[in-house]
Amino acid sequence: MTPLSPAPSSPTPAGHALVTGASSGIGAAIARxxxxxxxxxxxxARRExxxxxxADDLRRQVPVEVIxxxxxxxxxxxxLVEEIHRRGLKVRILVNNAGYGVAGRYRVNDWPTHxxxxxxxxxxVSELIWRLLPDLRESGHGxxxxxxxxAGLVPGADGQTLYAPVKAYMVKLSESLHLENLDRGVNVTALCPGFTLSEFHDVTGTRGMMDKLPGWIWLQAGxxxxxxxxxxxxxxxxxxxGWRYKLLVFVAKHLPESWLLGLMKRNSKKYRKVD
Structure with missing residues (x-):
């Protein structure tokens, strides 16, 4: 049985949590x-x-706005930010979750797709942070x-060429923003899960590959x-x-890069489209 979330030890600070990509998967789990x-x-999200x-489900617990x-x-x-402010809302928490993967090697897809x-x-991601940072800093508890x-913490794989680079960008962006805004009570976190049960792999067309992976490799969105x-x-x-992914990242930091790239090359076909 999944443990219940701990009750806050003090009243929840004022302000809303804006969750992008909230219609399914990790985004919906974060909203819940x-x-x-x-x-x-x-x-x-796109799917209203x-x-x-x-929103209808969660309104039994808290006020919910849909945009x-x-x-x-x-x-x-x-x-989006203009509409938030037009409704008189203040964002205290920003969750940049919206995303997907583009399956196949770099030249398989046209440039507009990339x-x-x-x-x-x-x-x-960058623009939403830039536009909402004044609200987050003003809250004193952003x-x-x-x-x-x-994928942003280990060497890149063969297939989904841009995915690892953009995830690495989010890690570095989070580190810098955290240092810049600590003085105003703003914490910034890069959440780096491994394989998580969601619709992600249905969208990329790799569900068949994913179903062949062992059960222990999967995380629950909640x-x-x-x-x-x-x-x-x-x-x-x-x-x-997850301790397995913590161990993976630890090992990736200490093995020679040539070894890691070799491992990624041999294993990419198990979970990426490479043709």
């Missing part, structure tokens, strides 16, 4: 976890119907959770959500849920 902790929510279903937005559109981050991916994973990946939120509250900058 914040609702269980009494934090009002702003949910955004899925957001409304989640549908496709953050792969360069105009979307500014429009450009949309980079806009969502780097452009939108939190940013950037949902990165173990466990990942709790680990990330707890890490942000502690001021932990990089959070790797």
């Amino acid at each position: 976890e914040y609702a269980a902790r009494g934090v009002p929510l702003i949910l955004t 119907d899925r957001l409304q279903q989640l 549908a937005s496709d953050l792969a559109d360069p105009a979307a981050p500014a429009a 450009a949309a991916f980079l806009q969502l994973m780097i452009g939108a 939190r940013i959770v950037n949902v990165s990946s173990v 466990d990942v959500a709790r680990a990330g939120i707890d890490a942000a509250e502690r001021g932990q900058v990089v959070c790797v849920p």
Whole structure:
């Protein structure tokens, strides 16, 4: 049985948690976890119907606002923040979770596909932080959770060429932002899970490959959500849920790079499209 989230030891600070990519997977799990902790929510994603279903469920616990937005559109981050402020809402917690993977080697996909991916994973993340940072700093208890990946902490794989680089960017961005904003009570955390049960691999078309992996390799989205939120509250900058993935990252930091690249080359076909 999954343990219940601990009750806050003091009243929850004022302000909403904005969760991007909240319609499923880790994003939905993070929204549920914040609702269980009494934090009002702003949910955004492309699929408004899925957001409304989640919001209807969570409104039994906390106030929930829904704003549908496709953050792969360069105009979307500014429009999203404008709508938040138009509704008179203050963001105290920003969770940058929206994301996906582009399957196949670099030249398999056209440039507009890669450009949309980079806009969502780097452009939108960076702009939302920039636009909302004044609110987070003003709250005196702001939190940013950037949902990165173990992929950003180990050598790149063959296939999904841009995925590891953008996840590494989120780690480094989190580290710098944390140092810059500690004086105003803002904690910034890069949440770096490994393989997590969600719709991610359905979207990338690799579900068949994933189903062949052993069960022990998978994390539960709820466990990942709790680990990330707890890490942000502690001021932990990089959070790797699960002892197996902690061990993987530790080993990756200490083995010669040539060995690691060789291992990635031999194993990429097990979980990436490489043709």
